[in-house]
Amino acid sequence: MAELYLGKWKLEDANKEMFNAYLEGLGVGFVTRKAACAVSADVTISLEGDIWTIKTSSTFKTYEIKFKLGIQFDEETADDRKVKTTVTLDKGVLIQEQKWDGKTTTIKREVIDGKLIVVCLLTNLC
Numbered sequence: 001m002a003e004l005y006l007g008k009w010k011l012e013d014a015n016k017e018m019f020n021a022y023l024e025g026l027g028v029g030f031v032t033r034k035a036a037c038a039v040s041a042d043v044t045i046s047l048e049g050d051i052w053t054i055k056t057s058s059t060f061k062t063y064e065i066k067f068k069l070g071i072q073f074d075e076e077t078a079d080d081r082k083v084k085t086t087v088t089l090d091k092g093v094l095i096q097e098q099k100w101d102g103k104t105t106t107i108k109r110e111v112i113d114g115k116l117i118v119v120c121l122l123t124n125l126c
Contacts, residue, residue, distance in 0.1 A: 009116035
């Protein structure tokens with residue numbers, strides 16, 4: 001199942017309003033949100049042994065995480081949050097869960113019709 005994700009992907013055609021609302025919910029400032037929503041990004045996913053790498057690159061910023069499935073790790077996110085992150089692969093969906101300050105965000109990645117679909121969800125915001 002892992003091989004389905006490996007390679008370079010182009011993130012495009014995002015729902016800009018929803019992505020802006022997600023970033024706002026995270027506490028990302030106005031200027032940074034507008035810049036993030038204005039660019040497309042390339043995502044490269046690789047696997048060496050049991051260590052995954054997800055690298056996201058745009059003209060705005062490049063960000064990379066390395067992890068083992070199911071093992072929690074400390075992550076400093078692209079928007080500078082310090083979170084505890086766990087990534088799992090469940091029924092073909094790569095699920096990244098970030099927890100900080102009693103809040104949770106979940107990033108789901110799934111390959112559908114040859115495209116990498118990314119869905120970002122916020123919970124426990126209060």
